[in-house]
Amino acid sequence: MKAAFAALCGMLLLVLTAGSALALEVRTAILRIDYPELLPISRFDLKPDDLGFAGAVLANEDNQTTGSFLGMEFAVTERATTPEDADAALDAILAEGFDLLVVMARDGDVLRLADRAGDGVLVLNATARGSALRNDACRANLLHIAPSNAMVADAAVQFAMWKKWSRMALIHGSNPEDRALGESYKRAVAKFGGRLSETLEFEDTGGSRRTDTGHVLVQRQIPLFTQKMGRHDVVLAADASNVFGLYLPFHMSDPRPVMGSAGLRPVTFHPAHEAWGATQYQRRFERLSGRYVQEADYEVWLAIRVIGEAVIRTNAADAATLRDYILSDKFELAAFKGQKVNFRDWNGQLRQPLILYDSKITVSVSPQEGYLHQTSTLDTLGYDRPESTCTAFKENG
Amino acid sequence: MKLLSLLFATSLLATPVLANKVFVSNEKSNTITVIESDSWEVIDEFHGGNRPRGITMSPDGKLLYVCASDDDLVRVFDAETYKEVYTLPSGPDPELAVLHPSGNPLFLSNEDDNLVTVVDTETRTVLAEIPVGVEPEGMAISPDTKWVINTSETTNMAHFIDTEDLAIKHNILVDQRPRYAIFTQDGSKLFVSSEIGGTISVIDPNAEGGPVLTTKIGFEVPNVQPEWLQPVGLRVTSDNKWLFVALGPANRIAVIDVETNEVVKYILVGQRVWQLDFTPDEKYLLTTNGNSNDITVIDVDAQKALKSIQVGQQPWGVVVSPN
Numbered sequence: 134m135k136a137a138f139a140a141l142c143g144m145l146l147l148v149l150t151a152g153s154a155l156a157l158e159v160r161t162a163i164l165r166i167d168y169p170e171l172l173p174i175s176r177f178d179l180k181p182d183d184l185g186f187a188g189a190v191l192a193n194e195d196n197q198t199t200g201s202f203l204g205m206e207f208a209v210t211e212r213a214t215t216p217e218d219a220d221a222a223l224d225a226i227l228a229e230g231f232d233l234l235v236v237m238a239r240d241g242d243v244l245r246l247a248d249r250a251g252d253g254v255l256v257l258n259a260t261a262r263g264s265a266l267r268n269d270a271c272r273a274n275l276l277h278i279a280p281s282n283a284m285v286a287d288a289a290v291q292f293a294m295w296k297k298w299s300r301m302a303l304i305h306g307s308n309p310e311d312r313a314l315g316e317s318y319k320r321a322v323a324k325f326g327g328r329l330s331e332t333l334e335f336e337d338t339g340g341s342r343r344t345d346t347g348h349v350l351v352q353r354q355i356p357l358f359t360q361k362m363g364r365h366d367v368v369l370a371a372d373a374s375n376v377f378g379l380y381l382p383f384h385m386s387d388p389r390p391v392m393g394s395a396g397l398r399p400v401t402f403h404p405a406h407e408a409w410g411a412t413q414y415q416r417r418f419e420r421l422s423g424r425y426v427q428e429a430d431y432e433v434w435l436a437i438r439v440i441g442e443a444v445i446r447t448n449a450a451d452a453a454t455l456r457d458y459i460l461s462d463k464f465e466l467a468a469f470k471g472q473k474v475n476f477r478d479w480n481g482q483l484r485q486p487l488i489l490y491d492s493k494i495t496v497s498v499s500p501q502e503g504y505l506h507q508t509s510t511l512d513t514l515g516y517d518r519p520e521s522t523c524t525a526f527k528e529n530g
Numbered sequence: 531m532k533l534l535s536l537l538f539a540t541s542l543l544a545t546p547v548l549a550n551k552v553f554v555s556n557e558k559s560n561t562i563t564v565i566e567s568d569s570w571e572v573i574d575e576f577h578g579g580n581r582p583r584g585i586t587m588s589p590d591g592k593l594l595y596v597c598a599s600d601d602d603l604v605r606v607f608d609a610e611t612y613k614e615v616y617t618l619p620s621g622p623d624p625e626l627a628v629l630h631p632s633g634n635p636l637f638l639s640n641e642d643d644n645l646v647t648v649v650d651t652e653t654r655t656v657l658a659e660i661p662v663g664v665e666p667e668g669m670a671i672s673p674d675t676k677w678v679i680n681t682s683e684t685t686n687m688a689h690f691i692d693t694e695d696l697a698i699k700h701n702i703l704v705d706q707r708p709r710y711a712i713f714t715q716d717g718s719k720l721f722v723s724s725e726i727g728g729t730i731s732v733i734d735p736n737a738e739g740g741p742v743l744t745t746k747i748g749f750e751v752p753n754v755q756p757e758w759l760q761p762v763g764l765r766v767t768s769d770n771k772w773l774f775v776a777l778g779p780a781n782r783i784a785v786i787d788v789e790t791n792e793v794v795k796y797i798l799v800g801q802r803v804w805q806l807d808f809t810p811d812e813k814y815l816l817t818t819n820g821n822s823n824d825i826t827v828i829d830v831d832a833q834k835a836l837k838s839i840q841v842g843q844q845p846w847g848v849v850v851s852p853n
């Protein structure tokens with residue numbers, strides 16, 4: 134075993150010193166679907182034109198720095214499209230010979246694009262969070278960088294339980310994605326032994342999100358909406374559509390903390406995060422893009438780094454070899470989260486800590502202390518192996 | 531008991547021990563704590579610049595070099611008076627530095643710019659900037675001074691920089707987030723700690739055809755989650771027998787038999803144990819415990835923790851004066 138390992142190291146050294154004569158080319162395409170959307174409630178949440186793409190460029194630089202020592206050439210190609218033109222955009226990417234693809238799109242589109250790309254293409258879902266994509270609707274060629282709604286809800290509810298805020302009220306929006314997120318919160322409350330005191334639905338009546346001095350109306354509307362709520366320690370807000378969540382803190386009838394889509398939010402990353410060397414990441418990102426990082430940027434960065442790490446360790450660039458390595462227990466990646474991230478081999482979901490963010494600082498990081506697991510404490514977030522209904526990964530099982 | 535302390539006192543009288551000063555950089559309180567190594571009493575605390583982290587001393591014990599990370603420079607203090615005598619340019623956010631055994635130059639890692647900066651400690655100028663991997667961190671120099679090693683945290687490599695022409699001659703891939711590097715005194719082994727990978731890479735720097743990774747050492751502690759076994763600071767005894775590894779949030783020091791690469795013991799210390807240094811006689815090993823605001827004194831021969839000493843907030847680095 135030792136001899137074999139030494140031989141492997143020898144081979145690796147050979148690769149390291151071989152130089153550019155055998156330059157390995159690694160090309161990844163990023164396809165982003167831009168949906169017609171209302172402007173967000175807060176202009177802090179405006180989507181920059183290079184959303185996600187800036188993360189891709191940074192990750193490519195990071196990969197290339199290592200690649201330049203190893204004789205590897207990394208490149209990323211960014212494409213933005215509309216929902217109508219998405220299939221054609223994918224076809225064009227495939228015609229150019231890409232077999233590594235990062236997709237930024239909603240659940241249904243991610244699924245359709247992964248199927249259209251076919252088994253020979255490794256698709257990384259950067260941003261879609263639906264739990265179904267990781268369960269019944271999972272696909273063997275589709276890996277998930279974004280956390281599922283279930284992981285996000287578990288991250289918030291673990292913290293609430295750690296605080297002993299066990300009586301939780303849920304307010305979800307009226308759109309299907311809000312209700313789905315709400316279901317994830319219900320599941321999380323039951324999973325960690327909290328009590329769901331009541332569930333309210335906030336109706337999306339359409340119209341603009343912001344109006345001049347709109348806060349006057351909000352200040353009357355939200356206390357009215359919440360005044361009949363029973364006793365609760367904390368409110369969980371499930372507002373995937375970004376319609377009402379931000380209005381809840383300070384306006385609710387009872388003075389209670391809000392978690393989820395407003396107040397204390399579970400996020401993959403935020404621009405004030407500095408622990409575990411993240412300061413350097415922030416400065417590199419800001420120097421490159423001239424703005425603060427958003428979750429989608431980090432998620433795409435992570436996707437491209439996952440590919441880069443697999444290429445660097447396997448010295449291969451084909452989708453099949455990379456997929457095998459990424460799903461193996463050899464794969465690990467440092468992601469400024471205090472512990473390595475890797476993949477669940479039963480559904481292709483990236484395990485990762487989630488940051489609880491109050492819009493200024495990192496308040497806490499989940500999983501919380503005391504939530505133990507026989508494999509990885511990260512598997513206390515989301516659907517664990519025994520609960521998974523995904524079958525497309527059985528050959529890894 | 532009284533007899534014992536009397537005995538102890540007389541034995542102290544019989545063999546007078548020269549006290550050494552222990553300097554601890556406190557990342558949060560922006561101070562340097564000074565401790566005397568015979569009484570283990572805190573004798574002073576002085577301002578160390580903003581966010582002091584890496585800390586080292588000149589070979590003659592007269593000057594103290596402190597990487598003041600938030601000031602983007604190295605502060606140099608008189609080790610007797612604790613007065614700042616001058617500063618050295620470092621580039622942004624200096625974290626760790628290694629001094630040439632002659633006292634000049636100083637090799638610094640600049641995490642922000644992916645550079646190793648070489649600073650002349652006499653003329654106080656930057657001699658060279660060497661492009662390395664992303665987020666350079668650990669720095670080491672080989673006992674024959676032929677190689678300076680830099681580890682890059684996102685590139686996950688140990689870069690071998692030739693001290694003659696300051697060019698990178700070799701790169702060795704290691705596990706995730708390499709933090710610290712150290713040679714054995716005989717130069718036969720180079721150890722690199724990977725914080726997130728949770729391993730120590732053992733590198734043969736003198737292999738035919740260039741340096742080669744020979745093995746990796748992992749850790750296992752009952753009832754400690756494997757993800758918290760995060761090796762950071764390293765020290766190896768000058769007889770090349772024992773490697774001590776700070777395991778970060780696992781709150782333990784691992785003791786490794788250098789000959790067999792086996793972990794022989796785990797010593798419980800304070801919380802988030804970070805960096806290490808020996809007293810010059812190597813009787814004691816000191817550990818900075820960032821989240822319990824103290825340092826632990828370890829008996830090197832007995833491989834046992836003796837006591838802990840309260841210092842400033844979030845102790846990061848430690849150096850013991852050579853005289």
